[in-house]
Amino acid sequence: MKRVIFSLYVDVPEKEHYGPSKFKHDTIDKALKTRNAFKEHYDKLVQTKQKYSDTIGVPFKLYEYDKQFKDFEKNLLNDFPFFTGYEVINFYKIHLLYELAKDYDEILYLDFDAIPVTNESFFNNWDLSKGICVYNNNAMINKNNRAIDKMTHGIRSPSAKYFNTQAMLIATDNSPINDVINTGIVGATKTDLLKLDFFGKFYDTITLMTKLREEGLDGLYPQNVIDMFRYDNETIFSYKIQVNNINIQWLDNQWHYFFDTQFFIPKETKIVHTINKDFDTVWRFYEKHNL
DSSP states (O other): OOEEEEEEOOOOOTHHHHTTOOOTTOOHHHHHHHHHHHHHTHHHHHHHHHHHHHHHTOOEEEEOSSHHHHHHHHHHHHHOTTOOHHHHHHHHHHHHHHHHTTTOSEEEEEOTTEEEOOSSOHHHHSOGGGOEEEEEOGGGSSTTOOOGGGOOOOTTSHHHHHHHHHHHHHHTTOOOOOOOEEEEEEEEEHHHHHHHOTTTTHHHHHHHHHHHHHHOSTTOSOHHHHTTOOOOHHHHHHHHHHHTTOOEEEOOTTTSEEESSSSOOOTTOSEEEETTOOHHHHHHHHHHTTO
16 A cells, blocks of 8 residues: 655745635735745744654655646646636645555645644544545534625635535536535545546636636625635535545544634644644644654
8 A cells, every 4th residue: 555645835926825806804914924934934844744754654745836836837827827826736736636646545635734743644543445534614604604695705715615616516407515625634545536536627617617706607696705706626626526426534623623713722633734824833732742
């Protein structure tokens, strides 16, 4: 059984993070905070992933801004010049899943801000033959319980991904039932990735997303919801799960701890997804547990 862990780091200019979002919190300053945090903590973000991989005996690969990425970016933007840099990178990480599946049976992807804080093997705890491992973000779809025409969320919000996926499913005569997928941590087998067929008929998928952004869907969604729609890898991931009937395993809060607005990390945490970019708190946790 050949296994691998990989991550991705490309420094995206802040203007490329949110594109034409109308959400007031999708700002240049917020994107700049992310860029600066990654630069400041780069070495330790790499070292902790490498150490974890060494501990469990699995090779680690880090992909960065190199010829492989530049070629992918050039080809993608040639076909879809309206993609933002952030969108390109998030399609690239899915592309890398498929590239690695040519040589490996099981793959664990970690966002650059996802930090292992355990010596336990992910692969020993999750039987990937039972389905792709991802985090379910359904609880955040409409946490303030607002009427649909009063919702104001960003283009990368769970609400945006849920309604965009729903619209895509309805437009293609599928059940509208879907889940909000977070691809910050992904565990998958070669077999399931091939079944998912993420890039199958990709041009048609993007054409559909563009039509929904520009025209809506038979008046079903108010304009404030349509304004959330973009070209998100997680929207397509969720759409493909439903269309291709893919088995999914939901990562629990131990193996995908969503570190955002709270100010602590539970002691049983295995991987911290540092959404808030408060890496100093993660390093204190890391040292406290003698990792």
